[in-house]
Amino acid sequence: MGSLSVAVIGAGAAGLAAARELRREGHGPVVVFERCAGVGGTWLYDDKVSTNHHSSLYASLRTNLPRETMGFLDFPLVSSDSGDSRRFPGHAEVLRYLQEFARRFDLHGMVKLQTEVLSVRREASSSWKVTYSRKQEEKEVIVEEEVFDAVVVCNGHFTHPRLADIAGIDGWPGKQMHSHSYRVADPFHGQVVVVIGYKPSGMDISRDIAGVAKEVHVAIRSPAAAAANISQTQQMPLPANQAHPNLWLHSCTVHIYVERAEGDGSVVFQDGSRVKADAIVHCTGYKYSFPFLDEDDAGINVDDNRVGPLYKHVFPPRLAPHISFIGLPFRAMLFPVFQLQSNWVAGVLSGRIELPSQEEMMKDVAAFYSDLEARGCPKRYTHDLGTSFEYEDWLAERSGLDKIEEWRKAVYLAARKNVTDRPEAYRDDDRSLRYDATGCV
Ligand code: FAD
Secondary structure (H helix, E strand, O other): OOOEEEEEEEOOOOHHHHHHHHOOOOOEEEEEOOOOOOOOOOHOOOOOOOOOOOOOOOOOOOOOOHHOOOOOEEEEEOOOOOOOOOOEHHHHHHHHHHHHHHOOOOOHHHHEEEEEEEEEEEEEOEEEEEEEEEEEHHHHHEEEEEEEEEEOOOOOOEEEEEEOOOOOOOHOOOOEEHHHHHHOOOOOOOOEEEOOOOHHHHHHHHHHHOOOEEEEEEEEEEEHHHOOOOOOOOOEEEEEOOOOHHHHHHHHOOOOEEOOOOOOEEEEOOOOOEEEEEEEEEOOOOOOOOOOOOOOHHHOEEOOOOEEOOOOOOOOOOOOOOEOOOOOEOOOOOHHHHHHHHHHHHHHHOOOOOOHHHHHHHHHHHHHHHHHHHOOOOOOHOOOOOOOHHHHHHHOOOOOOOOHHHHHHHHHHHHHHHHHOOOOOOOOOHHHHHHEOOOOO
């Protein structure tokens, strides 16, 4: 196919990786549309919470992975004297790193900032009309259109909150928020707060709030409860740890976080305990959303957080390779995955890498979905890459790139285990993350 004009939607880590790989492959023009005022996506911390804010970062956030497993494979996130040299740095260090990545590979000129893609529609069999609004000075907004040979969607998936269903919540008098809008603990001073969910954000935010609140009660799902040594049959809440004696964990089933909320302010947990709470913070994850796409036109739909059908999480078989999705996977070494996916997409678009036929791709997708079903894996975990590195190795082989090194994989796996085993200390006690060329030592 040679050199194509490509629209990239989003200038977060995925969009920047895509822009670099597309240009390296010889495509052009490549235009990156970014609705925020800078590059970096999620890592562009915003202390103001507006109706349409993108970033879900809170002020105290540090990475949950060590820097060796965060950076792109050939552009490591190294520590410097001038920045935050911790192995699990604060969010500003990651933003600085992404800005440096864009500078180093001269990507800024490709990015149209403050430019929101409003719609992407198929024009002919293989071209796309992208309609976007551009902010001018004095709040003037201009709507424009451009046609591209291909579209690469990199709009992120940590922005549209998923809330827990709670019986009786409409009559409950307290304040609710989602972690998407959580920034600092101050508003919870002296309060009794229920935190729903205990994945990395729930772990951090519950501890953050426990520093100022009277009590924090966390509803934690059974598998996570088991990992945190919380008995699933325990009828009374257990103090979570010594460091925060006002933090309590309440185990719950996979389907329901909290039994009900009542008009007098009570929140009733599944373990039978109840508290009168001032606030509920939902740390219950996010929904994939592509408001600028017409699902039929783009060959995908979102069903219980499965974006599909997609061949290897990237190409809708019916329209491949002219539309692709980079960055859908979660629970993985994300920046390296974005880089591998981007190289694959760029190579397929130029014709350097061949895709199977539409029928073969559909067959592969169907086999993948039946395998997930046979393993009892809910649809919403479709894009969870797990711990095998099969996918990453497959992409590297396809693209002719080096596989992720064994030591890096070992450090990543050990780091992930630490998050659940030692939520309090894993960032600063990293003894188990020492490594040599073969793995952790
Ligand atoms: P994003 O960073 O979300 O970027 C998407 C971009 O698309 C944004 O800039 C957005 O403005 C733009 N956009 C969206 N829609 C449009 C549109 N219509 N028009 C134009 N532009 C648009 N990952 C790690 O590896 N380590 C961590 O420690 C870690 N911690 C995290 C903590 C939190 C609280 C969250 C929410 C995520 C964390 N992540 C972490 C995951 C993080 O999201 C990824 O690291 C990565 O930044 C995702 O990049 P992305 O480019 O896919 O999406």
